[in-house]
Amino acid sequence: MKDIRAWAAERPFVVAVLLLIIAAIYFVAPVLFVDASQLFGHGRQDQGASDFAGNLWAELGLAGVLVLVVVLIGWTRESGLTTTPRWRASLFALPYIALVLFMVFAVYGTVLLQDEEIALTAADWRMVGVASFVALVVGLFEELLFRGVLLHGLRSKMSAIPAVLVAAVIFGAFHVVNWVSGQPLDVTVVQIISAAGGGVFYGTLVLWTGSLWPSILMHGLWDAGVTLNQTILNASIGVTESAEDAGDVTETTYDPLAALLSPELIYGLILLALWAWWARRHQAA
Numbered sequence: 001m002k003d004i005r006a007w008a009a010e011r012p013f014v015v016a017v018l019l020l021i022i023a024a025i026y027f028v029a030p031v032l033f034v035d036a037s038q039l040f041g042h043g044r045q046d047q048g049a050s051d052f053a054g055n056l057w058a059e060l061g062l063a064g065v066l067v068l069v070v071v072l073i074g075w076t077r078e079s080g081l082t083t084t085p086r087w088r089a090s091l092f093a094l095p096y097i098a099l100v101l102f103m104v105f106a107v108y109g110t111v112l113l114q115d116e117e118i119a120l121t122a123a124d125w126r127m128v129g130v131a132s133f134v135a136l137v138v139g140l141f142e143e144l145l146f147r148g149v150l151l152h153g154l155r156s157k158m159s160a161i162p163a164v165l166v167a168a169v170i171f172g173a174f175h176v177v178n179w180v181s182g183q184p185l186d187v188t189v190v191q192i193i194s195a196a197g198g199g200v201f202y203g204t205l206v207l208w209t210g211s212l213w214p215s216i217l218m219h220g221l222w223d224a225g226v227t228l229n230q231t232i233l234n235a236s237i238g239v240t241e242s243a244e245d246a247g248d249v250t251e252t253t254y255d256p257l258a259a260l261l262s263p264e265l266i267y268g269l270i271l272l273a274l275w276a277w278w279a280r281r282h283q284a285a
Contacts (some may be wrong), residue, residue: 005074015073016153019066020170023145026062027177052227053130056137063141070144079148080212089208092271096201096218099263100225107229111236128231132224139220146171146199147206147215161276164203168268172196197265198222204271222264 008015067081076082146167154163172195179188202215209215 001072004072008073008075012078012156013153015075016150019069019145019149024174024177027174028180031181050127050131050231052134052223053127056130056134059134059137059141063137063144066141066144066149070149075149075152078152079144080206080210081144081148083211085209085211085214087209089210090205090214092205092208093214093218095267096264097221099267100221104225104228104232108232111232114236124231124235128224128228131227131231132220135223135227136216136220138223139216139218142171143202143212143216143219146174147202148212151203151206160207160279161272164200164207164272167203168196168199171199194262194264197262197268199268200272201264201268204268204275207275208271 070076070079070081150170151163151167154166157163158166172192175188175191175195178191179185183191198219202219205215205218206212
């Protein structure tokens, strides 16, 4: 065990790259066992809480394995997993929380104006609850991999700001696997840009707070909000389980250029610039 930890401590970048490659293989491998006609954008996008909730056990297992690996190589503090957040800096998350709430209420309000009788069923809300928990688990896995392991590895090769930006770009690029698995290209392009923008914010939050947990919570909140919005939109267009089984699902179209102006990307860049100014001032003092 000591030998493993010593090797990992001496080669943080190599360890980060190895774990990233293993994760990529895990996500790409399933395409070898599905209908080839459904790959490379010819499948369908996820349809809300029911699809997301269905990944519960897989996501729990994935997050559990990564946490175990981080413990075994002795990176719990280096990854920010066991460090206490600087709670004053955690207040930077409040505008992000407001953004997610606004996003949900805006979608619900728009749908309500179109159909005053729209409402989620009790089963829908149960699925939203399970999906929200899954979102938190996904946040744990993705933040630990990209803002914990990868960011630590990158910071052994470059300064903090380039490391955050590179980690964000890699995080966004990782979503290409969704297109390979069948998700429509326009949806995937938006996911890539949006994820990279979110990655800038999450990485900067790690720099400010010194801990991974605020970014885990914000990541989980974002995924839960997106899933709730998709569930509301599905209810508004009357998507049923039978329609899903038949493949007759109305899908939302997306504008990739709009993602470049996403508030999370803009806010993340502002916080990163503020952190650079603060770090330079703190260093000079």
